[in-house]
Amino acid sequence: MLGGVDLGGTKIQVVIVDEQFTVLGEHRAPTPTTGRPAGVAEAIADAVREAAHAADTDPATLEGIGVGSPGEVDGGVVTGARNLPGWEGAFGLADALLDELGPPVSIGNDVNVATNAEASLGAGRPYSSMLGVFWGTGVGGGIVLDGKPWVGRGAAAEIGHVVVKVGGAKCPCGRHGCMEAYAGRGAMEHHARVLQRKGEHTDLFEIMEKRGRDRLTSGIWARALVRQDRMAVRIVDRAIEALGAGIASAVNLLDVEAVILGGGLGVRLGDPYRRRIEDAMLPHVFADERPPPLLLAELGDHGGAIGAALLAGDPQPVKG
C-alpha cells in the first residue's frame, strides 16, 4: 500500500491506495492558516494517520508516501510555497514526514503529479501527448509529450501566466494580462470584491457567509451560477474567454492530442462549463480542422493525491 498527499492552499487530501491505485481509505483536513511549515507537516502526518486508519492499516506499514506540493520542489525540500503559512523559505518536508511517519517520502510539484495521474490512470490514458489545465485558486498546467512529463528547466507549463491581454488585469504573480488574472479563483474573488465595493450587487458574499467560509470556494461560485447571480455569471464568462484563449494558444504551440481540465472549479462546474471553454477555445485554434478534445479530469478531486501515490510507487517520478 502507498500513501498519497495532495497539499493545497485550502485542504490536505490524503489517499491510501493498493498496487492498482484503488483508493482503500482517505482523509481530508483543512490546511492550517497559521503556524510554520512544521505545523503544516504535523497536519499532514495527522491526516495520513487518519487515512491509514480508514484503510485499516498503520502509516508505518506503507511502502512509501508521496506528496504533491505547491512551491518549488527540490528533492525533499519545498521552497516558496505561496498560499501556505510562513512558507516563503525552504523547508525539509520529506525529512519532517519521515520522522513523524516512518516510510520513505517522495515529493513532487502538485500540478505535475496531478497531470501524471490523469496521464497514467485518468482521462489521458489513450494519449501520448496532453496538456493538463487545473482551474482552481490559480490556473496550473502540466505537459506530457511522447509519454513523458515535460518540465522544461523546472518551470514549464505555467499556463496560468500565458498572456491573454497585453497590459491587462493585474495577476497575483505581479505581472499584467496573464490568463490567471481573469480565470484564477483568487483573482475572480478579488474582482468581485472590487465590484461590490463600487456598489454592484451580488449574492456571492452572502452565500459565503451563510456557509461559514471566508473565501469564495468553487462550491460558492457554483451556487451563485445556479441562482444566475449577474456578477458571478459575468466574472465566470470572462474567465471562460480567458481560458479559451490561453488554452488555444498552448495548443497552437504544442499540438497535443488532448487537453484535460481539472482543478477545483473545473471539477465542480463540470461538463456544461467544459463545453463552454471548448467553444471559447475553437475560434483561436490554428489547426481548426482537428482541434484536440477538451476532457474533464477523470480522477476528480482525488487526482492530486493519487498522483502523489504514483510518485511514491515510481522510482522515476515526475520531478517538480
Ligand SMILES: [Zn+2]
Ligand atoms: Zn501571472
